[in-house]
Each structure stands twice: as C-alpha cells, then as structure tokens.
Amino acid sequence: MPCSSPSLSNETIKSHHAFFAQLIGCAYCLSETRDIEKYCQEPRDKFHGRTWLVLRPANTQEISQIMTYAYDHDLSIVPQGGNTGLVGGQIPDQTGGQILLSCERLSEIRSIDPNSNVVIVEAGVVLEQLQKAAEAVQRFFPLSLGAQGSCQIGGNLSTNAGGTGVLAYGNMRDLALGLEVVLPDGRIWNGLRSLRKDNTGYDLKHLFIGAEGTLGIITAASLKLYPAPVSQQVAFAGVDSPHHALDLFNLAQSHAGSILTGFELIPRLGMEFVFKHLDGARDPLSNPHAWYCLLELSANSPALDSGALIEAILTEAFEIGLVEDAALAQNHQQGQDFWRLRHGMSEVQKGEGGSIKHDISVPVSQIPAFLERAIPACIDAIPGCRPVPFGHMGDGNLHFNITQPVNADKAKFLAHWEEINEMVHAIVSEMGGSISAEHGIGTLKRDLLPGVKDPIELQLMRQIKDLLDPKGLMNPNKVLSSDRLV
Amino acid sequence: MPCSSPSLSNETIKSHHAFFAQLIGCAYCLSETRDIEKYCQEPRDKFHGRTWLVLRPANTQEISQIMTYAYDHDLSIVPQGGNTGLVGGQIPDQTGGQILLSCERLSEIRSIDPNSNVVIVEAGVVLEQLQKAAEAVQRFFPLSLGAQGSCQIGGNLSTNAGGTGVLAYGNMRDLALGLEVVLPDGRIWNGLRSLRKDNTGYDLKHLFIGAEGTLGIITAASLKLYPAPVSQQVAFAGVDSPHHALDLFNLAQSHAGSILTGFELIPRLGMEFVFKHLDGARDPLSNPHAWYCLLELSANSPALDSGALIEAILTEAFEIGLVEDAALAQNHQQGQDFWRLRHGMSEVQKGEGGSIKHDISVPVSQIPAFLERAIPACIDAIPGCRPVPFGHMGDGNLHFNITQPVNADKAKFLAHWEEINEMVHAIVSEMGGSISAEHGIGTLKRDLLPGVKDPIELQLMRQIKDLLDPKGLMNPNKVLSSDRLV
Numbered sequence: 001m002p003c004s005s006p007s008l009s010n011e012t013i014k015s016h017h018a019f020f021a022q023l024i025g026c027a028y029c030l031s032e033t034r035d036i037e038k039y040c041q042e043p044r045d046k047f048h049g050r051t052w053l054v055l056r057p058a059n060t061q062e063i064s065q066i067m068t069y070a071y072d073h074d075l076s077i078v079p080q081g082g083n084t085g086l087v088g089g090q091i092p093d094q095t096g097g098q099i100l101l102s103c104e105r106l107s108e109i110r111s112i113d114p115n116s117n118v119v120i121v122e123a124g125v126v127l128e129q130l131q132k133a134a135e136a137v138q139r140f141f142p143l144s145l146g147a148q149g150s151c152q153i154g155g156n157l158s159t160n161a162g163g164t165g166v167l168a169y170g171n172m173r174d175l176a177l178g179l180e181v182v183l184p185d186g187r188i189w190n191g192l193r194s195l196r197k198d199n200t201g202y203d204l205k206h207l208f209i210g211a212e213g214t215l216g217i218i219t220a221a222s223l224k225l226y227p228a229p230v231s232q233q234v235a236f237a238g239v240d241s242p243h244h245a246l247d248l249f250n251l252a253q254s255h256a257g258s259i260l261t262g263f264e265l266i267p268r269l270g271m272e273f274v275f276k277h278l279d280g281a282r283d284p285l286s287n288p289h290a291w292y293c294l295l296e297l298s299a300n301s302p303a304l305d306s307g308a309l310i311e312a313i314l315t316e317a318f319e320i321g322l323v324e325d326a327a328l329a330q331n332h333q334q335g336q337d338f339w340r341l342r343h344g345m346s347e348v349q350k351g352e353g354g355s356i357k358h359d360i361s362v363p364v365s366q367i368p369a370f371l372e373r374a375i376p377a378c379i380d381a382i383p384g385c386r387p388v389p390f391g392h393m394g395d396g397n398l399h400f401n402i403t404q405p406v407n408a409d410k411a412k413f414l415a416h417w418e419e420i421n422e423m424v425h426a427i428v429s430e431m432g433g434s435i436s437a438e439h440g441i442g443t444l445k446r447d448l449l450p451g452v453k454d455p456i457e458l459q460l461m462r463q464i465k466d467l468l469d470p471k472g473l474m475n476p477n478k479v480l481s482s483d484r485l486v
Numbered sequence: 487m488p489c490s491s492p493s494l495s496n497e498t499i500k501s502h503h504a505f506f507a508q509l510i511g512c513a514y515c516l517s518e519t520r521d522i523e524k525y526c527q528e529p530r531d532k533f534h535g536r537t538w539l540v541l542r543p544a545n546t547q548e549i550s551q552i553m554t555y556a557y558d559h560d561l562s563i564v565p566q567g568g569n570t571g572l573v574g575g576q577i578p579d580q581t582g583g584q585i586l587l588s589c590e591r592l593s594e595i596r597s598i599d600p601n602s603n604v605v606i607v608e609a610g611v612v613l614e615q616l617q618k619a620a621e622a623v624q625r626f627f628p629l630s631l632g633a634q635g636s637c638q639i640g641g642n643l644s645t646n647a648g649g650t651g652v653l654a655y656g657n658m659r660d661l662a663l664g665l666e667v668v669l670p671d672g673r674i675w676n677g678l679r680s681l682r683k684d685n686t687g688y689d690l691k692h693l694f695i696g697a698e699g700t701l702g703i704i705t706a707a708s709l710k711l712y713p714a715p716v717s718q719q720v721a722f723a724g725v726d727s728p729h730h731a732l733d734l735f736n737l738a739q740s741h742a743g744s745i746l747t748g749f750e751l752i753p754r755l756g757m758e759f760v761f762k763h764l765d766g767a768r769d770p771l772s773n774p775h776a777w778y779c780l781l782e783l784s785a786n787s788p789a790l791d792s793g794a795l796i797e798a799i800l801t802e803a804f805e806i807g808l809v810e811d812a813a814l815a816q817n818h819q820q821g822q823d824f825w826r827l828r829h830g831m832s833e834v835q836k837g838e839g840g841s842i843k844h845d846i847s848v849p850v851s852q853i854p855a856f857l858e859r860a861i862p863a864c865i866d867a868i869p870g871c872r873p874v875p876f877g878h879m880g881d882g883n884l885h886f887n888i889t890q891p892v893n894a895d896k897a898k899f900l901a902h903w904e905e906i907n908e909m910v911h912a913i914v915s916e917m918g919g920s921i922s923a924e925h926g927i928g929t930l931k932r933d934l935l936p937g938v939k940d941p942i943e944l945q946l947m948r949q950i951k952d953l954l955d956p957k958g959l960m961n962p963n964k965v966l967s968s969d970r971l972v
C-alpha cells in the first residue's frame with residue numbers, strides 16, 4: 001500500500017507519479033510499502049522515515065529532469081546512496097511528503113586512467129567496487145571504512161567520508177579532483193576535471209562535498225588513484241597512557257613520514273570486549289596494557305625496507321620507554337588479524353548493552369588532555385559507566401563511546417545521551433575540536449550546531465543554502481534547520 | 487604628490503583619509519607617490535595601477551573596521567600580500583579610485599605546535615619565514631616556489647599557490663586546515679581550526695582559497711606541517727621524448743609512491759638557454775638529449791634507503807629503454823645545482839628576447855599528446871619561434887612558453903600574444919585542461935574565462951560573488967568582470 005502524503009492530494013500524487021513514471025520508467029518509481037521500506041530506515045535502526053515515492057533514475061540527465069520538475073512543483077527531495085550514514089542525513093522525515101531519490105543505478109565506472117592516476121565514477125558505484133577496479137589496473141583507491149561493501153561514492157563525497165586511510169591520503173574531499181552535480185533547480189554543473197592543478201576561479205566542488213545533499217546531488221566524480229603499495233607492516237603495541245601513545249605516534253611519523261598509513265588507539269576495555277564478543281580474537285601481546293596502538297606502514301617498492309623501518313621505530317620506542325610490549329605481524333594474515341581487532345570495536349560494544357556515542361576530533365596533540373578531562377567527567381556523571389574511546393589517533397579523531405554500567409538498565413542509561421553529549425561536546429569545543437569529525441551532521445547533530453559553531457560561519461552556511469536552494473527543497477532540515485527561528 | 491581619484495571629491499578624500507588615519511595611525515596611511523609606487527606595480531613590470539591610498543593595518547580588527555567603513559562608504563578595496571602575483575590580481579586599476587590594503591604588517595606566527603603538526607600564521611608572514619620557523623621545530627612546510635623570499639601566506643592562499651612541492655604535498659589549498667577571513671562587509675569569520683577531520687557543515691575555507699581576494703581578505707590561517715625529511719636524492723635524466731618522460735614518471739611513482747617529491751620536465755632548448763645565461767650552470771650529462779627529467783626522492787628515516795631506491799628506479803628505466811643517460815647527485819650541493827638548472831628556466835628566457843607564456847595543465851597522461859599538438863601549432867603560426875615548455879610534469883602542469891625567433895623584433899613577436907594564447911588554450915580545453923594551472927586569473931586571464939569555463943560554473947561563481955560582495959567592492963574586476971554585460 002502506498003504511503004500517503006499529508007500535503008498532497010491523491011490527484012496531485014497521481015499526476016506527479018505519472019510524470020516520473022513516464023520519465024524514468026514505471027519500474028523505477030516505487031511506492032509500495034514493501035518496496036520502499038529499505039530506503040526509509042538504516043542498518044543501525046536509529047532513523048526511520050516515510051515517503052510516498054522512491055525514484056531510481058538511471059543517469060544524470062534523468063536526475064536533472066526530476067529536479068527541474070521537483071523545483072517547479074515545490075517537491076522536496078532526499079538523495080540517498082548506500083544508506084549507511086550514521087546521522088540520518090539520507091532518511092526522509094516523518095511527514096511522508098518528501099521524495100527519496102536513490103542514486104544506486106548510476107553505477108558505472110566511466111573511465112579509469114592509471115597513467116594519470118584518475119578514475120571517473122558515478123555516484124552509485126559501491127566503494128568496494130571502486131577499490132577492486134583500481135586494483136585491476138595496479139592502482140590503489142585509499143578510502144577504506146567499515147561500510148565499504150555497501151556505501152556508495154556519492155554518499156562518501158556528500159559526507160566527506162573518513163575511515164582508516166585519512167592519515168596518509170586525507171578524507172574523501174582530498175581524493176576528489178572534480179564533480180558532476182545536479183543543482184536544486186535541475187541545472188547540471190559539469191565540473192568533472194581530472195587535473196592536479198587548476199586555478200581558474202572559485203573551487204566550487206568543495207561546497208558540495210560534505211554538504212550531505214543539501215545543496216545539490218553529486219552524480220559523478222573524478223577521483224585520485226595511487227600506486228598500489230607492495231608491502232605492508234602492521235604492529236600492535238601496548239602503552240601505559242595516551243601521552244605515550246602520542247609520543248609513539250610522533251616518533252613513528254617522524255621516521256616514516258607518509259609511509260605511516262595507519263595509527264589507531266584502543267583502550268584495554270575495548271580489547272576485553274573484543275576478546276569476549278569477536279569470534280577467534282586473540283591478544284597479540286602476552287600481558288594486558290592500559291592502551292594499545294595499531295601502526296601500519298605501507299611501501300611501494302621492495303627497495304624500501306619497511307620491515308627494517310618498523311623495527312627501528314619500535315626499538316627506539318622501547319629504548320626511551322614509550323612502549324611496554326609490541327608484536328609485529330609476521331605475514332599478511334596476521335596483519336589482517338590485528339586490524340580485525342580494531343575494526344571489531346564498534347560491533348563488540350553491542351554485546352555490552354547500551355552505548356552513548358561521540359565522533360569527536362581535537363588537534364592531535366590534545367588527545368591525551370581530552371581523554372584526561374572527558375573520561376572522569378563521564379564517570380562522575382554516570383557512576384559505573386565504561387568509556388571505550390578508540391579510533392584514528394593520528395587524525396586527532398576518536399569515537400568516544402561510553403558503554404553502560406554492568407547490569408544497568410539500557411533504556412535508563414541511554415536517557416542520558418543528550419546530557420553526556422552536551423558535556424563531552426563542551427570539552428571538545430573548549431579545546432577547539434569538532435563534534436562531528438567524520439560522520440557529519442544530518443538530523444542527529446543538526447540542533448547542536450548553533451551551540452558549537454561560529455555564528456558568522458552559520459550565517460554564511462545559511463546564505464549559501466538560500467542561494468543554491470532558494471525554495472529549501474534539497475534534503476530539507478538536514479545540517480541546517482528548515483525552521484528559521486531555530 | 488597624492489594621486490587623485492576621479493570619482494571622489496577632495497573633501498571626501500580628506501574625510502576618508504582622516505578616518506583611516508585615526509583608525510590605524512597616520513604613518514600607515516600612504517598617499518604620497520614615492521610611498522605608494524611600489525604597491526602599484528609588480529616585479530615583472532607587466533601590471534601598473536594607481537591608487538589614492540595605501541592602507542597598512544596592523545591586525546585583523548583594524549582590517550575589519552576598514553572593511554566596515556569601506557562597505558558603508560562604497561569604497562573599493564584591493565588586498566595585497568607580497569606583490570609577486572603574475573596575473574595582476576594584486577594591482578589596483580587605472581582609475582586611482584581603489585584603495586590598496588596591504589597585509590604586510592600582519593606578520594606574526596601566532597602559534598606553532600610540532601606535536602599536532604600545525605602552525606597558525608598571519609597573512610603577512612613571508613613564505614620563507616614560515617619555512618624557517620618550521621625547520622626550527624624539526625618540521626617541514628612544503629610550499630616552495632621562486633618568490634618564497636618575498637611572497638606572503640595570505641597571497642599564497644588567495645592564489646592557491648603551487649610550486650615544486652605539489653606532487654607529494656598538494657597545492658596551498660591542501661595545506662590549509664582553517665582560515666580567519668574579514669568579509670567584504672567587515673564581519674570577521676573565525677574559522678581557524680587546527681583539525682585533520684571536521685564534518686560539521688559546509689567547508690567554507692575553500693571558497694576563499696584561490697578566490698584572489700574577491701570574496702574577502704584572508705587575515706590568518708592554520709596550516710599543516712610535516713616531519714622534516716632527513717635524506718634527499720636528486721637525479722637528472724636524459725630521455726628522447728615526452729612519452730618516455732611520462733613512462734619514467736609512472737615508473738618512479740609506482741616504486742616510490744609519496745617518497746617521490748619532485749618530477750620536472752625540461753626541453754633541450756631550455757637547457758641551452760640555461761648554459762648560456764645562468765652563471766656557472768653545467769650540464770650534468772655528457773651528451774645532449776631531447777628532453778630532461780629531474781627526479782627528487784625524500785625520506786624521513788635513515789632506515790629508508792632512498793639511495794637504493796633511486797638506483798633501482800634508474801636501473802629499471804635503463805633496462806627497458808626509457809632513459810638514455812642519468813646523473814645522480816652525489817651530495818646535497820649537487821642536488822641543489824640540479825634544481826638550480828630547473829629554477830633558472832624562467833629567468834634565462836629573458837636573455838633570448840620576448841616570450842609568450844602559458845601556465846597550463848592537462849591530465850598527467852595527456853602531457854605528451856598536448857606537446858605533440860601545441861608545439862607544431864606554434865611553429866606553424868610563427869615560423870622560427872622557439873617553444874620552451876617546462877615544469878611540473880608530475881602534476882600535469884607545464885609553463886608552455888614560446889621564445890621569439892632568433893633576431894626577430896620583440897614587440898612584433900609579442901603582438902601575437904593573444905593569438906597564440908587562444909590557439910594553445912583551445913588545445914588545452916579540448917583535452918580537458920586548465921588555462922591557469924597555478925598562477926590564477928587576476929586581470930590577465932579574466933576575459934578568457936567565459937571562453938573556457940562551463941557556463942553553469944561561471945553562473946555559480948557570479949552568484950557567490952554577488953552573495954558575499956553584493957556591492958562589488960572587493961578587488962573589483964579581478965577573476966570576474968565587473969561589467970555584467972561581458
């Protein structure tokens with residue numbers, strides 16, 4: 001049964017539906033509940049929306065025609081990629097009146113040029129598919145994250161995705177050379193350049209990257225490729241404090257420079273959760289340590305002895321007392337096993353009950369100070385709660401998650417979500433940090449933004465939104481509130 | 487004698503002058519010809535302007551007050567850094583009515599944090615001063631270009647400067663973490679974040695970077711630092727064609743990855759100019775070659791044997807017939823000498839008469855095809871002219887300069903400037919390239935932009951200019967024409 005929209009009459013709905021069916025084909029205009037359900041909720045089951053229509057256009061031209069029509073008829077559009085976003089940016093609201101536009105059928109890799117290290121992909125290409133296409137031409141696409149088997153490039157760009165490759169290769173923004181975008185009024189901006197250098201005016205692509213679909217729909221992108229690394233070294237080190245973890249990071253980076261491709265931080269409690277809930281997980285070290293660092297080096301040539309380099313780093317770290325113990329992966333599989341401990345961190349927390357989450361960043365050198373303030377503050381606020389801060393230390397980015405006290409009531413604990421968020425975000429703000437390092441704003445953090453953002457910056461964001469989307473039809477109420485009084 | 491402005495009465499000028507003198511001090515409001523001359527022309531002597539007032543404010547607050555007053559009184563402002571720009575962006579027009587605002591007194595390094603690899607600098611800091619400040623804390627600031635002894639960070643950001651470090655570290659845009667900007671109406675946007683990851687809304691800094699002062703004045707920036715390389719290898723290789731140069735680049739990059747920090751292309755004719763006009767320049771190779779490549783590797787640790795790596799690259803290049811001959815710098819001085827041959831390329835062309843210049847980029851793999859089309863086209867158009875295309879091959883960026891025929895009349899040759907530009911830029915555009923890879927648009931290329939840019943992109947640029955600078959007072963007529971009919 002189709003979902004109805006409160007703001008549209010049945011006649012109007014029929015007429016719109018007929019237009020879209022004629023435009024992109026009836027089979028690609030979904031309105032039956034069983035067909036649209038999966039677009040209206042996301043895997044973490046936190047955000048649920050309603051819609052009267054899911055459109056699955058085949059190409060940029062169709063999207064342009066959809067947007068022109070939507071603009072002329074004041075129809076709101078929510079773009080969606082692989083539907084893996086964590087802040088609700090891709091989910092329509094509860095009114096049922098917003099149209100969901102899925103980019104999943106724009107799934108072509110338009111061209112790949114290993115000699116220029118450039119690939120042009122459409123928005124609906126799945127990240128893993130792009131990684132494999134790069135491998136097939138002896139190249140490497142460095143964006144890497146948990147959802148890579150289902151997230152799509154359009155969403156990766158719209159949310160400026162991060163993940164584990166940021167330390168050496170940057171965020172998704174840094175991997176983009178050019179974009180093709182359909183604007184809210186249907187105009188197509190072809191900015192699909194494949195140039196490393198281009199100083200011919202304002203760099204507009206950065207407006208759309210990270211805008212979470214509120215300024216237009218990214219339909220294709222020209223992206224950087226890299227030479228494929230031929231050898232990797234992965235080490236797992238036990239340290240006694242975040243201070244020593246920071247010192248180890250700086251030591252490793254000063255030795256390895258851009259060859260240091262990963263530096264992650266894990267607390268002991270996180271490791272205990274992993275051993276308990278992740279099948280086959282084993283401690284690489286013989287004794288427990290307060291904190292753990294995962295280091296990864298990647299080299300492009302057999303002439304670069306990354307094994308000697310990581311041994312030099314760890315030896316110096318031992319000598320100056322930074323590291324208590326360390327294990328070096330002896331082969332590829334063992335390196336994967338070390339990474340699996342880190343990648344399992346999100347999942348295993350579910351086995352311990354409710355978790356209040358943050359995705360924060362501070363200047364890298366402030367990580368220890370942040371932890372020294374935020375951990376005790378949480379424990380003071382909810383005695384017995386169990387902070388499990390882990391993540392991309394080399395980027396200054398931690399997933400500062402708090403697991404409920406043992407045997408506590410999950411709902412009662414989660415009722416503290418906003419109170420704990422507010423407290424942690426206040427510390428982050430005082431330290432010049434970000435309340436959303438890599439997940440974005442969506443609806444989850446939209447109302448927090450005015451509290452942490454420079455008012456002039458918010459004014460500028462609002463001005464740009466009004467300029468590009470004067471009717472407020474593009475992914476309404478995401479990032480910026482549609483209610484001007486807020 | 488002060489320069490007069492046609493649009494302002496003497497009374498008005500006096501009143502404005504009095505306001506500014508009271509605000510920033512009389513000594514910092516220059517209106518005598520002998521004081522303002524140096525701000526109205528630039529070292530290449532191509533652009534000359536006039537102004538009735540040069541303002542030298544001391545800080546962001548003063549700039550904000552100047553801009554507020556200018557906005558209220560409809561006064562045009564031309565911001566200027568080290569005055570080394572090559573496209574006239576920093577020079578006032580001929581009317582004498584525009585006020586020049588120099589950022590040179592904002593010359594403080596506000597903070598430097600080697601543990602976070604972040605430095606916060608004001609707009610007037612000279613690039614070389616920043617490089618030295620980084621060195622003093624065992625860090626490296628990678629932007630490197632000919633004018634580094636006088637160009638300033640504000641200008642580097644406003645023009646998204648390139649140079650020789652782009653291959654491994656990116657353009658100036660890629661080095662910026664945050665900005666402080668005074669908007670055309672005097673509002674101060676404090677976006678001075680020092681975070682590696684921050685997904686809290688639109689990334690506004692990229693609007694101002696590369697906007698050549700047309701959207702506001704960048705007053706300070708938070709910039710990335712890197713661990714300092716401890717060893718460098720520089721090699722000079724002779725190859726028979728741009729095709730082999732491209733293959734050598736790809737070979738080197740596939741071996742060295744991000745350790746390959748420089749890859750430059752020089753034609754034989756350029757080398758001959760260097761030997762003739764650059765004191766003490768010597769050919770590193772015993773026989774002449776049609777083309778030369780300069781390769782640089784930089785390693786952070788003694789544990790990485792960059793010497794073995796460059797030898798592996800060159801050996802393989804010999805074996806597969808890419809390289810005819812190569813010399814490896816035996817010490818730091820010799821490496822510097824190799825680089826001096828490359829850095830001398832701009833200067834030595836002056837010794838051969840007039841030169842018609844281009845600063846183009848194409849996708850890296852298209853460099854050979856571009857040269858195969860553009861060189862014969864120029865020689866067809868002006869028989870005897872001498873193309874000297876050189877530059878940052880690894881970035882797909884060439885300074886495609888054409889030296890006049892031997893003994894030709896310089897003025898007569900230079901009269902072909904626009905005709906040759908048009909022809910070369912047409913080839914560039916067909917290949918998806920850029921007519922200004924690193925120098926920007928300014929006034930020099932402003933009127934070329936509509937011919938090469940996607941019309942939607944130009945519309946968007948115009949919309950953003952109107953949004954942020956509704957009165958058109960910020961660096962008028964640069965990048966975009968002030969005349970709406972053009």
